[in-house]
Amino acid sequence: MNKKVLSSSYIGIESFLVDVEVDISNGLPIFSIIGLGDTAISESKDRIRTALKNSNFKLEPKKIIVNLSPAGIKKEGAHFDLPIAVGIMTTMGFIKDRYNILENYLFLGELSLTGEIKRVNGALNSVIFAKENGYKGVVLPFENYQEASLIRGVDIIPVKNLQEVGEFISKNIIHTIQEKIIPNIPEEEIDFSDVKGQAMAKRALEIAAAGKHNLILIGSPGSGKSMLCKRITTILPPLTEKETIESTKIYSIAGELSEKRPIINTPPFRAPHHTSTPISIIGGGKKFTPGEISLASNGVLFLDELGEFPRSVLESLRQPLEEQVLSISRAQYRVNFKTNFIFLAATNPCECGYAFEPSGRCTCTQTEINKYMKKISGPIMDRIDLHVEMRRLSEEELMSYKPSESSREIRERVIKARTIQKLRFGNEEFCNGNMTQKQLKKYCQLSEENKEYFKKVIQTLEISARGFDKILKVARTIADLAESKNIEKEHLMEALSFRKK
Template sequence: MLVRVLSSSYLGIEPFLVEVEVDVTNGLPIFNIVGLGDATISESRDRIRSGIKNMGYLLEPRRIVVNLTPANIRKRGSHFDLPIAIGIMIGMKFISDYSGVLRDYIMMGELSLTGEVRRADGIISGVLLAKSKGFKGVIIPEENLEEASIIKDIEIIPVKNLRDVVKFIEEGTIRSKRLVNSIKFSENLLDMWDVKGQIRAKRALEIVAAGGHNIIMIGAPGSGKSMLAKRLTSILPPMSEKEIIETTKIYSIAGELSERVPIITNRPFRDPHHTSTASSIIGGGRTPKPGEISLANNGVLFLDEFTEFDRVVIESLREPLEEKRISITRSLGKMEFPAKIIFIAACNPCVLQQKKTHRLKL
């Protein structure tokens, strides 16, 4: 029996629709997943087997082949556990009356060995995709509810385990859910009022905040450079709803959201150490992920001890500071990440003077 379940994945930060095809037939017992999935997807076979079994369903030995379409684009993430498990359960006739849900809803979620549906990364991207494609709604882990609820005009179905999914598919029963009616802004604990003196430096930061300019602060250790930089976000305007969605989407894909911080409502402040690599700051890797410059999108990127950063890192900042985006090309293709930031650098005058003296000697 062939079953098709809809899910999503993302390339860079752009989501795309994935059709999970599950073929359950008689024959030599196997469980294969094809369609360019990463190691996380390959390992899902054991999670899915144990999850279905521990929910009380008897898994008979069958030939199971799962295909993730489009098969020419690499996919990653544990959120494919849920659609694959539901496809297998339908193929083994554990679920009936399913055609409408499979056609109108996108499913995402990671499975535990007990059949619980756990938090997954990139959920908000799938919700945005479902809305843009005109789907009725999305079925997601209950732990991702607050993150997904900031997207309006689409039905959100939170589930705690496989039984919740089965009840919704067969009976339309929805677990009681707590939606976010309005975005609550958390209080910024750092305030510019804490800085005593430094009138000229504070005036410079006011100009930076008003015009979205970049700045470098040169001063002796202990003069307050870091203290001033960390409090710049307190005088920036509140984030708009569009900026909140855009920034939360980046953090969700990067795996930076948690139950404690499900939505990014304050402007980000990122301050990587001077030993950080170029790929960690600019973004990249074998499968490109957002770097610090993208995680600071709509906020502030602060590089303390600026002269200690690797020259490659400093040179890599040229394009994103001018274009407000960063393009990364890999064998998988070209990906773009947003980089609308206020850039602050800080260094000591003695180090800067040593650099100048060294250049003159050359």
């Protein structure tokens, strides 16, 4: 006898259907799984056999063959435990499929030796796949319910053990669950009102948040570069429903979700250390795992001590920064990861870090300063919209207790500017930082007087074509923050103050 149970797997973030075919016959007692499964799948035989025994399903000595189809695609993960167990339970007659459950539902879940069903990665992807392909629903671990419930229009059947699975298939019994309130990430005790001085850097972060512009802070140790960058999340607008699903999908595949954070409902902030490997930053590897730049999508990627990152890592950021997508190709597969993030970077101006300080504390020669800054290539710097030089605070600024603008006040302006951009582009996720050449010509027109002024600046500063576009995009965002329909000279001048070349 044989049965087919539906499940799914994924390459990158794209899911595909997997037919779990189970055939049980008389013969030499063996348990074989074929179909290009990884080590976790090959080891599932002992987990499944023990889980069935401890759930009071006694296996007879039979020849059990399990095929994971399509057999030509590599499959990974322990989430095939449940569909294989269900195939064995129905084929051996332990449970009867009286309601055609196996034809209409996808199954996924990892089994413990006691028969409990444990959390798996990529559950949200399977639910999206089920909805897009007309399946009625998905049977999955109870721990994955919160993330799966983000998708409407498809049945989510959370189960805790094999007994509950059997009751659903044979009796269509769905155990009621008590809705858990999705925990909000507690607001961090950080605010822009805590920051003393550094008005230009704070303004640059506001512009970056409003138009999704990339930003680099170059300054002395202790000037507040990292402190300021960590506060950008306090002025970002909340994620849209689409962005929440996208981010949760990526985090689900990467195994970054937990009971405390079952969904990603706030803008992600990723700050990898400079010793991180290229694959951990970019993504890929044998399993096409999302990297930090994908996990930062819809949020912020912050690279502190930018010059200390391997050059190979920095150069690989070129395409993601320009196109908001990362393509990874292998001999048999090609995957795309979304990389629509705000890129923040911080670095010292020289080896000792004090090149900007007037005290003469810097011990570096001009040659050493140039060599240090050349660790960050010109093409990377050209892709960063806002360049800000920071110096350490003076004694007066340090001792000042004058209250500065709060994150809430800045955030209100950012949301207003984003609303203007939504009306302009007809897309709530598209911002000025993403504008194409056609959109630049349409929305960044200058008066004749401003054209002449800009022409002189380009000649003086020797600005590249990409730099020209970046200045216009920043000026457009500054105008939006000022609620101005046109880009005026003061907007251009401010945008130029954030561009060194």
